[in-house]
Amino acid sequence: MPPPPRRTRSDARQNREHLLEVAAQVFAEQELDAAPAAIAKRAGVGVGTLYRHFPTREALIDAAYRRQLTIVCEKAAELLPGRTAAEAMHAWMEHFVAYATAKYGMAQALNAVIASGTDPYADSRALLSEAVGILLAAGAEDGSLRTDLTSDDVLLFMGGIAQCAGEARSPEQSARLVGLVLDALVPR
Structure with missing residues (x-):
């Protein structure tokens, strides 16, 4: 019988996350x-600590990207308590734009990962759709968001804002665009 897998020490986990x-x-x-x-x-x-966790530059880039994606997706559920779904959606969209802007800055690095044969985007759409779905379902329940929209609708809006935000590097314009999208998500 093989020995049980070793548990990662909390300091090692913290080093990896940092x-x-x-x-x-x-x-x-x-x-x-x-x-x-x-x-x-x-x-x-x-x-040595870096290479122990991430043996190649591509492994480090891929893991950093996936961690940022996980953080932005987990944020959807974290933002709901104490807020309407529309307020949580607004806050989540701001987090998404920050994530997407950072991802835009990582474009060359992510392309190097893809060239190495790994697809860092493989799960992105599903994870983001699930996060938006949580917010839309909460909005349908509390009446603060339209019920005729899908996660894909919201992600298409957000993808456009992310593209603009990455190219223009204008936080003010991004904030205005997020506000416009939120207006479109709120029932009339």
């Missing part, structure tokens, strides 16, 4: 110019 957070920031800022050693230094860990 590395992914820093890596996402650095790749968004520097794209492929980001050196793993610089990421490790900025995260306050040794380069």
Whole structure:
């Protein structure tokens, strides 16, 4: 009988999460110019720790992207308590734009991951659809969001805003566009 799998120590888990957070920031800022050693230094860990968790640059980029995606998707349910679904949707859309803008900055790095044979986007659509679905279902229940919309409708809106936000790098314009989309989601 094989030994049971080792549990990850909490400090190792925290190091890994912090590395992914820093890596996402650095790749968004520097794209492929980001050196793993610089990421490790900025995260306050040794380069050996980085490579123990992520043996290749592509593995690090992929994991950083997937972590950011998971965070933005989990945020949907976290925002609901104490808010109407429309208020939670507004807050979630702002988080989504921040995520998408960072992803836009990581474009070259993500393309390198794809070239290596990994698809970092494989689960993106399903996870994002599920997150938006949670908010739309809550909105149908509390009456604060239209019931004739699908997750895909909202994601198409948000994809357009994300594209504009990434290219223009204008937080003010992004905020206005998010407000316009929210107006479209609220029943008349």
